[in-house]
Amino acid sequence: MSKSLIVFFFFGCVSIGFSQSNPFLFASKQARENLLIKLNDSIINPSAKDFLANRTMNWESYAWATSYIIDDSKQNFSVLEKALKRYNQLSKSDLQKVFESVFACFPNQFVSEMQLIAEDESENHKIFATAINYLAQNKVEVKDLLESKFKNSNHPIIQALRNQFQPDYYPISIADLESILRFNKDKKTKFLYSVQHQDRNKVGKVFIQSESGLLAKENGKAVLIDQLARSATNLPMYITNGNTPVGLFKIDSLHKSENLFIGPTLSFVTFMPFECEASVFYNSPTIDFTLENYLSFFPKELRNNTLLQQTYWAGKAGRSEIHFHGTTIDQSLYIGKEFYPQTPSMGCLCSNEAWDNEGNLMKSDQQKLVDTWMKTPGESGFAYVLELQESDWNELENNLNKY
Incomplete structure (x- = not known):
C-alpha cells in the first residue's frame, strides 16, 4: 500500500463528517x-x-x-x-x-x-x-x-535516557499524589490526572480536580475512568510513537479529531513543553521553557524525581500531538493481551469505546471523561501523567474518595 x-488510514487526513448520533x-x-x-x-x-x-x-x-x-x-x-x-x-x-x-x-x-x-x-x-x-x-x-x-x-x-537510570527516577506514592492535589487545590484551574502503572500493559485511571480544588465525584465517590497510556510499539516515552511520557501537559481545548482511528468523540488537545509557545503553555507572557519553570508545577519535595521530567525532555526532543482521546480500533485484535479490551494508539492516552456491528457507539469512557471535565466552564487546564508505585494501587480509589 x-x-x-x-x-x-492512520492519520485520517480527510474529514469524516460523522457525529456520535449517527453510525x-x-x-x-x-x-x-x-x-x-x-x-x-x-x-x-x-x-x-x-x-x-x-x-x-x-x-x-x-x-x-x-x-x-x-x-x-x-x-x-x-x-x-x-x-x-x-x-x-x-x-x-x-x-x-x-x-x-x-x-x-x-x-x-x-x-x-x-x-x-x-x-x-x-x-x-x-x-x-x-x-x-x-x-x-x-x-x-x-x-x-x-x-x-x-x-x-x-x-x-x-538527557532523558540518563535520567531513567538515576536513583531518583521512581514512581510516586499515594502520599506524593495527595501532595500534588493539595499543591493545586487553590490554583483556580482545572487539572486532569492520569495515573498509570510502570508496566504500560496494565490499564491506568484518570480523574479530574475542578477549579474549586475538589475532585469530580458521583454519589460521593471520585469519578475514576480507565485509560491506557501504552503505545502499540511500547517504545520508551521520549521516542516518537513511544508510550505516553510522564509529567505535565497543557490542555488547550477539546476537539473533534479527523483521525479515523480516534473517531468522533471529543479529544483533549494537549501540548508538552516546547510544542507550543511558552506563553501559551504557562498562561504567562514572561515565562520561558526552562526545567526550573517546568518543575514549579510540582511540590518542592518531588522536584528531584527525574521521572516527572519526561514530558519536558520528550517535548524538547520533538515529540508532539499526544492527545487524550477515544478509539474506534478493533478490540478483538488484542484478545489475550493484559490491557484488553483497551486499545493502544501511537503514544496518546486512550479511553475505551465500544461500537456495535453497524458502527453505533454503545459505550464511551471518553465521553464520560469529557462530560466530567465540562461539568464546570472552560475547556483549558493542565494534565499530569503520573506513574504510581505498584504497592499503592490497591489504596488509590479509597484515598481519592476521602479527598
Missing part, C-alpha cells in the same frame, strides 16, 4: 474486517515477501501495520531478524522503524542483535537510546555503555 494510503462507519464490523485484510494483503505479506527476497521494503508502512496488530508471526520474526542482522545496510530512519516492530511484537527475542547495535552506535541518539532500552527491559547491564557513549552530549534524548 502506498504511503498516502497509510496516512489516510461511524469506520468502526463497523465490515470496515474493521476490510482494514485487516488490506493490512495483511497490501502491506504486511507482500512487504515481507519482498524483503526476504532481497527486494526493497517500505519500513514505515510495514512497521506501522505490524505494530498495529502486534504481529508475532514467524514471518515477521524472520523479517526483523534479517533486518537486525543487516542493520548496517539500513538507513537510521529505517532502522528506527524496524525497532518499532521489534518492540511491539518481539520484546524479548532480539537481545543479542540489540547488544551489537548499541555497542556499535556512536552517532544517532535515538538509535542508541532505543537499543539501550531494549537491553534494559531484558535485564542486561547497560552501565558501561551509558558511561562510554554520548557522555558529553546534552541532547534531550540522551
Whole structure:
C-alpha cells in the first residue's frame, strides 16, 4: 500500500463528517474486517515477501501495520531478524522503524542483535537510546555503555535516557499524589490526572480536580475512568510513537479529531513543553521553557524525581500531538493481551469505546471523561501523567474518595 494510503488510514487526513448520533462507519464490523485484510494483503505479506527476497521494503508502512496488530508471526520474526542482522545496510530512519516492530511484537527475542547495535552506535541518539532500552527491559547491564557513549552530549534524548537510570527516577506514592492535589487545590484551574502503572500493559485511571480544588465525584465517590497510556510499539516515552511520557501537559481545548482511528468523540488537545509557545503553555507572557519553570508545577519535595521530567525532555526532543482521546480500533485484535479490551494508539492516552456491528457507539469512557471535565466552564487546564508505585494501587480509589 502506498504511503498516502497509510496516512489516510492512520492519520485520517480527510474529514469524516460523522457525529456520535449517527453510525461511524469506520468502526463497523465490515470496515474493521476490510482494514485487516488490506493490512495483511497490501502491506504486511507482500512487504515481507519482498524483503526476504532481497527486494526493497517500505519500513514505515510495514512497521506501522505490524505494530498495529502486534504481529508475532514467524514471518515477521524472520523479517526483523534479517533486518537486525543487516542493520548496517539500513538507513537510521529505517532502522528506527524496524525497532518499532521489534518492540511491539518481539520484546524479548532480539537481545543479542540489540547488544551489537548499541555497542556499535556512536552517532544517532535515538538509535542508541532505543537499543539501550531494549537491553534494559531484558535485564542486561547497560552501565558501561551509558558511561562510554554520548557522555558529553546534552541532547534531550540522551538527557532523558540518563535520567531513567538515576536513583531518583521512581514512581510516586499515594502520599506524593495527595501532595500534588493539595499543591493545586487553590490554583483556580482545572487539572486532569492520569495515573498509570510502570508496566504500560496494565490499564491506568484518570480523574479530574475542578477549579474549586475538589475532585469530580458521583454519589460521593471520585469519578475514576480507565485509560491506557501504552503505545502499540511500547517504545520508551521520549521516542516518537513511544508510550505516553510522564509529567505535565497543557490542555488547550477539546476537539473533534479527523483521525479515523480516534473517531468522533471529543479529544483533549494537549501540548508538552516546547510544542507550543511558552506563553501559551504557562498562561504567562514572561515565562520561558526552562526545567526550573517546568518543575514549579510540582511540590518542592518531588522536584528531584527525574521521572516527572519526561514530558519536558520528550517535548524538547520533538515529540508532539499526544492527545487524550477515544478509539474506534478493533478490540478483538488484542484478545489475550493484559490491557484488553483497551486499545493502544501511537503514544496518546486512550479511553475505551465500544461500537456495535453497524458502527453505533454503545459505550464511551471518553465521553464520560469529557462530560466530567465540562461539568464546570472552560475547556483549558493542565494534565499530569503520573506513574504510581505498584504497592499503592490497591489504596488509590479509597484515598481519592476521602479527598
